[in-house]
Amino acid sequence: MKRLESTPLADGYRMPGEFEPHAGTWILWPERPDNWRLGAKPAQQAFVDVAAAIAAFEPVTVGVSAAQYDNAAAALPANVRVVELSNNDSWVRDCGPTFVKNAAGDVRGIDWEFNAWGGLVDGLYFPWDKDDQVARKICEIERACSYRTTGFVLEGGSIHVDGEGTLYTTEECLLSEGRNPGLTREEIEETLRQYLAIEKVIWLKNGIYLDETNGHVDNICCVVRPGVVLLAWTDDTDDPQYEISAQNLEILQNTTDAKGRAIEVIKLPLPKPILITAQEAGGVDAVEGTLPRCEGDRLAASYVNFYIANGAIIAPCFDDPNDAVAAQVLAEAFPDRKVVQVYAREILLGGGNIHCITQQQPE
Amino acid sequence: MKRLESTPLADGYRMPGEFEPHAGTWILWPERPDNWRLGAKPAQQAFVDVAAAIAAFEPVTVGVSAAQYDNAAAALPANVRVVELSNNDSWVRDCGPTFVKNAAGDVRGIDWEFNAWGGLVDGLYFPWDKDDQVARKICEIERACSYRTTGFVLEGGSIHVDGEGTLYTTEECLLSEGRNPGLTREEIEETLRQYLAIEKVIWLKNGIYLDETNGHVDNICCVVRPGVVLLAWTDDTDDPQYEISAQNLEILQNTTDAKGRAIEVIKLPLPKPILITAQEAGGVDAVEGTLPRCEGDRLAASYVNFYIANGAIIAPCFDDPNDAVAAQVLAEAFPDRKVVQVYAREILLGGGNIHCITQQQPE
Numbered sequence: 233m234k235r236l237e238s239t240p241l242a243d244g245y246r247m248p249g250e251f252e253p254h255a256g257t258w259i260l261w262p263e264r265p266d267n268w269r270l271g272a273k274p275a276q277q278a279f280v281d282v283a284a285a286i287a288a289f290e291p292v293t294v295g296v297s298a299a300q301y302d303n304a305a306a307a308l309p310a311n312v313r314v315v316e317l318s319n320n321d322s323w324v325r326d327c328g329p330t331f332v333k334n335a336a337g338d339v340r341g342i343d344w345e346f347n348a349w350g351g352l353v354d355g356l357y358f359p360w361d362k363d364d365q366v367a368r369k370i371c372e373i374e375r376a377c378s379y380r381t382t383g384f385v386l387e388g389g390s391i392h393v394d395g396e397g398t399l400y401t402t403e404e405c406l407l408s409e410g411r412n413p414g415l416t417r418e419e420i421e422e423t424l425r426q427y428l429a430i431e432k433v434i435w436l437k438n439g440i441y442l443d444e445t446n447g448h449v450d451n452i453c454c455v456v457r458p459g460v461v462l463l464a465w466t467d468d469t470d471d472p473q474y475e476i477s478a479q480n481l482e483i484l485q486n487t488t489d490a491k492g493r494a495i496e497v498i499k500l501p502l503p504k505p506i507l508i509t510a511q512e513a514g515g516v517d518a519v520e521g522t523l524p525r526c527e528g529d530r531l532a533a534s535y536v537n538f539y540i541a542n543g544a545i546i547a548p549c550f551d552d553p554n555d556a557v558a559a560q561v562l563a564e565a566f567p568d569r570k571v572v573q574v575y576a577r578e579i580l581l582g583g584g585n586i587h588c589i590t591q592q593q594p595e
Numbered sequence: 596m597k598r599l600e601s602t603p604l605a606d607g608y609r610m611p612g613e614f615e616p617h618a619g620t621w622i623l624w625p626e627r628p629d630n631w632r633l634g635a636k637p638a639q640q641a642f643v644d645v646a647a648a649i650a651a652f653e654p655v656t657v658g659v660s661a662a663q664y665d666n667a668a669a670a671l672p673a674n675v676r677v678v679e680l681s682n683n684d685s686w687v688r689d690c691g692p693t694f695v696k697n698a699a700g701d702v703r704g705i706d707w708e709f710n711a712w713g714g715l716v717d718g719l720y721f722p723w724d725k726d727d728q729v730a731r732k733i734c735e736i737e738r739a740c741s742y743r744t745t746g747f748v749l750e751g752g753s754i755h756v757d758g759e760g761t762l763y764t765t766e767e768c769l770l771s772e773g774r775n776p777g778l779t780r781e782e783i784e785e786t787l788r789q790y791l792a793i794e795k796v797i798w799l800k801n802g803i804y805l806d807e808t809n810g811h812v813d814n815i816c817c818v819v820r821p822g823v824v825l826l827a828w829t830d831d832t833d834d835p836q837y838e839i840s841a842q843n844l845e846i847l848q849n850t851t852d853a854k855g856r857a858i859e860v861i862k863l864p865l866p867k868p869i870l871i872t873a874q875e876a877g878g879v880d881a882v883e884g885t886l887p888r889c890e891g892d893r894l895a896a897s898y899v900n901f902y903i904a905n906g907a908i909i910a911p912c913f914d915d916p917n918d919a920v921a922a923q924v925l926a927e928a929f930p931d932r933k934v935v936q937v938y939a940r941e942i943l944l945g946g947g948n949i950h951c952i953t954q955q956q957p958e
Contacts, residue, residue: 234673291738298661298681301728305735310597314735316679318661365664372668372677373736375654 234377235368236340239426245332245340246429249395249455250540253595255339256291257541258370259283260322260589261304263297266522267321267357267582269515276307278578279322282539282546282586284309285572289541293373295319295366317369318362320348323584325450326387327360328591329367329378332428339594341371341378342427344386349445350410351385356444356583357522374593384423385411389448389588391424394458397431397490399424404438404447411446432490436480440464441473443532444523450587451534453480456498456565459489464534465499473502500561503552506533512581525581537585538562540592545569548576548585597740598731599703602789608695608703609792612758612818613903616958618702619654620904621733622646623685623952624667626660629885630684630720630945632878639670641941642685645902645909645949647672648935652904656736658682658729680732681725683711686947688813689750690723691954692730692741695791702957704734704741705790707749712808713773714748719807719946720885737956747786748774752811752951754787757821760794760853762787767801767810774809795853799843803827804836806895807886813950814897816843819861819928822852827897828862836865863924866915869896875944888944900948901925903955908932911939911948 240246259279262268268275283292287309295317296304305314319327326349329341344367348360371378392400405411406420415423421433439447452464463481466473484495513527535558538547545562549555555573562571579585603609622642625631631638646655650672658680659667668677682690689712692704709727711718734741755763768774769783778786784796802810815827826844829836847860876890898921901910908925912918918936925934942948 233676298725298728301732305731313596313738316681316732318679362661365661368668369664369679375676 233372233375236377236379238379240332240340240342240379241426241429244334247330247332247393247395248594249393249458250592251455251457252395254290254542255593255595256293257286257539258324258328258591258593259292259294260317260319260324260366261294261296261300262322262582263300264321266517266519269512269525269581274578275582276304278574278576279589280307281574282579282589283312285546285574286539286541286544286590287311289544295324295370315373317366319366320357320360320363323389323588324366324591325389325588327363327366328388329371330388330428331376331592331594333594337595339374339376341367341376343367343371343378343380344388345381345384346387347385347410349387350408353410354446355410379427381423381427387445387448388591389445389450389584391428392449392453392455393428393430394455394489396458397429398458399428399430399433400436400449400453400455400461401433402436402439402447402449402452405445405449408446430490434483434487434489436483438476438479440532440534441476442530444583451532451537451585452477454536454587458491459493460496460498460565462498462500462536462561462565464502464536466502471505498561498565500535501554501557502535503533503550503554506531506550506577506580508581523583531580533580534585537587539586539590540569543569545571546586547571547573548579549573550577550580551575596735596738599740599742601742603695603703603705603742604789604792607697610693610695610756610758611957612756612821613955614818614820615758617653617905618956618958619656620649620902621687621691621954621956622655622657623680623682623687623729624657624659624663625685625945626663627684629880629882630888632875632888632944637941638945639667641937641939642952643670644937645942645952646675648909648937649902649904649907649953650674652907658687658733678736680729682729683720683723683726686752686951687729687954688752688951690726690729691751692734693751693791694739694955694957696957702737702739704730704739706730706734706741706743707751708744708747709750710748710773712750713771716773717809718773742790744786744790750808750811751954752808752813752947754791755812755816755818756791756793757818757852759821761821762791762793762796763799763812763816763818763824764796765799765802765810765812765815768808768812771809793853797846797850797852799846801839801842803895803897804834804839805893807946814895814900814948815840817899817950821854822856823859823861823928825861825863825899825924825928827865827899829865834868861924861928863898864917864920865898866896866913866917869894869913869940869943871944886946894943896943897948900950902949902953903929903932906932908934909949910934910936911942912936913940913943914938
């Protein structure tokens with residue numbers, strides 16, 4: 233299918249909000265034993281749980297390497313489509329396409345350059361060549377033309393949009409040394425404007441404490457609907473997370489979105505700190521060049537890392553007292569959607585959560 | 596997607612004739628250097644020519660290994676869809692699904708067991724595990740349910756149907772030791788009836804002289820429309836091919852099809868014998884277990900090995916005086932279709948031709 237040299241803005245395309253109707257969801261199958269413990273078997277079960285939960289609401293496609301194809305197809309429910317799709321790891325939010333849509337309803341994909349969250353500066357593994365092909369391959373399967381942003385690195389998890397001209401991101405990530413060190417903040421804003429048809433960027437400072445993605449926004453703050461966001465929150469002033477969330481709250485309370493609206497912030501409490509156990513750390517292969525998983529390391533757990541499906545919220549839970557509180561906050565924020573919680577510790581152990589392993593394709 | 600335990604016949608599905616309308620065409624990208632000379636580069640160009648020729652008439656998807664993905668995508672025209680699809684070699688006619696259709700227009704796929712044209716008896720290479728996954732993977736991409744025929748080996752190139760209950764095949768192939776040695780002719784007929792909803796099998800004897808597929812019917816005889824077939828022909832009584840074609844002609848002239856019609860046979864002349872050159876043989880890697888390509892070997896060249904696309908016939912030519920004769924015969928046999936010839940020596944060198952490298956998906 234066509235690779236386009238123009239930009240979505242020039243062609244009349246914009247990125248819809250995640251809460252707008254979907255044609256379906258993309259997921260990649262976890263496999264690498266240097267990130268997922270016990271040969272990725274527990275993670276695979278968690279991914280199956282997520283895929284099955286979403287598939288009750290919209291079509292799901294799971295991309296998987298040739299080596300794992302039969303295994304994934306056997307484990308996934310029959311209403312999930314399974315396609316061969318090589319990858320270095322399973323974070324389709326970040327290596328997959330960002331879909332854009334025009335007024336006629338045509339859908340195209342943006343194939344951002346991907347460098348494993350920081351390339352040779354502070355990337356999480358090497359190489360990332362297969363990941364960088366994922367966006368194009370998904371677009372081809374869907375017969376969607378794609379825009380390739382050679383020289384501009386971005387992961388889908390580092391941005392959230394409201395579909396009406398506002399983009400939320402973090403300075404920690406988008407201004408990091410490992411992405412686009414040669415570009416100024418203004419040049420980055422202009423690129424986002426050209427590709428996503430947004431008019432205003434709201435710059436939060438930092439993401440969740442110790443988030444290995446350089447603070448992806450999708451783990452700390454997300455859009456409920458235009459003018460309303462959820463912010464990961466703790467009242468524990470001794471927790472390093474407190475200052476991070478408080479600073480972001482202040483930013484949100486002192487700005488307006490692209491339409492000039494004040495932003496309503498709903499606080500979503502965090503679970504208690506979750507640490508990697510010795511047993512969990514022991515199940516991960518040690519490979520030079522891949523971020524190690526060590527006993528006692530605090531994981532970047534957050535209830536904000538959920539997925540908005542057609543008619544549903546597919547949200548992580550952690551066997552934590554705040555699971556019920558999070559479910560309640562989400563139910564109130566999304567009164568027209570069913571909140572489905574999936575136990576997600578195994579996904580968290582790999583460095584992300586449900587939003588990170590999903591990518592929506594607009595209707 | 597669903598794997599079905601029933602049969603197409605029981606579910607109201609039949610195999611349409613190739614001349615019925617298509618949703619599109621599948622092709623696999625050639626790659627293996629022990630079958631395709633010079634690292635498969637000349638063959639890749641020939642496959643591009645075929646894909647481009649078909650894409651002028653209907654959508655084309657090319658499946659390709661991860662390793663060759665970028666190269667295939669760069670070489671193919673922009674209106675061709677490129678999807679990752681591991682394979683052992685590039686004969687989607689034989690390892691791909693046979694699509695069936697019901698009265699409502701729903702399409703499903705048959706995932707025949709595949710064993711590289713004879714398995715450990717006289718198969719052409721080892722292993723064939725990736726080829727055997729191709730049919731299912733294509734069905735999954737198309738969101739088509741599939742029937743798996745565990746214990747029944749068949750290649751799509753070994754059958755032709757008229758869409759009205761008649762199937763043409765050869766004894767040389769379907770009764771070969773390497774396919775289903777435990778099944779009688781009657782049991783094979785019953786399986787074909789159950790899966791393709793056919794009522795009568797017309798058994799030709801042998802395929803083209805020295806055809807390494809054990810005489811696939813699609814290289815010697817094909818259906819123009821119900822009641823009319825093309826038969827590869829030579830008038831040279833000294834050619835071993837003469838007896839083969841004459842015997843098949845006699846069979847066709849002395850039978851009727853499923854609807855009781857006498858069968859009109861149109862003779863399609865063969866090109867002069869085509870032999871592998873020393874240079875060609877020297878470009879192929881020698882690998883234990885793969886059929887070698889030797890200087891002086893006669894290739895199973897035939898004009899019958901063409902593809903029927905929507906509104907077109909995509910036919911091989913060989914820089915032979917009979918190229919023009921073949922074009923004329925095809926134009927008369929298919930007056931409503933445009934005949935497009937593609938120079939196909941490089942495909943022939945790999946052991947097949949245009950029909951072998953294509954698979955139609957019904958509308």
